[in-house]
Amino acid sequence: MDTATRGRIEARLRSQREALRAEGDLEVRAEVDTARKVDDDAAPLAEMAKVIASNRNRARAEELAQIEAALQRLADDPTEFGxxxxxxxxxxxxxxxxxxxxxxxxxxxxxxxxxxxxxxxxxxxxxx
Ligand SMILES: [Zn+2]
Structure with missing residues (x-):
């Protein structure tokens, strides 16, 4: 891999990392109990929204870890990268x-x- 390609990939990794960091964790709301008092149908929905948010947060954390690892490999041993x-x-x-x-x-x-x-x-x- 030539230096220009490597530079481009590094820049891409950095910007993806920034984008993911800027996005932040999705709010996992704990409103299930209050929702239940108001409307029985809202509870499962709130629970589902919570699961979706936490799955998304986990996927995002994994993605960030992969990007960090790639940047680390790139820094440690640029010739082996790719x-x-x-x-x-x-x-x-x-x-x-x-x-x-x-x-x-x-x-x-x-x-x-x-x-x-x-x-x-x-x-x-x-x-x-
Ligand atoms: Zn192979």
Missing amino acids: MCEQCEEPIPTRRIELMPWVRLCIDCQQGREDDRPSAKRRHLTDYQ
Whole structure:
């Protein structure tokens, strides 16, 4: 990966990190009890909104962690950044630009998914 591409990816990671930080945690409101007194139907809705907010907050925290890790790898060892951690081949720039935090090339990623016992493809080929 050349310096210009690396710089572009670093800039992208930084701006994604800023955007996520600026977004902040969604408010997880604890209004279920008061809602129940007013309207029985509001309670499940408030509960659902709370679950959605906390799922979103968790996804956002994971995304932030991935971005932090990618920035760290970029700082620690710029020449290794963009290399697949499994086969050590360069990951195509297009893939890196779409998902700067990826650590595996498509082949290795798919291979890993196929290894999961739940992967349907693996089950089908078992019977062929
Ligand atoms: Zn690979």
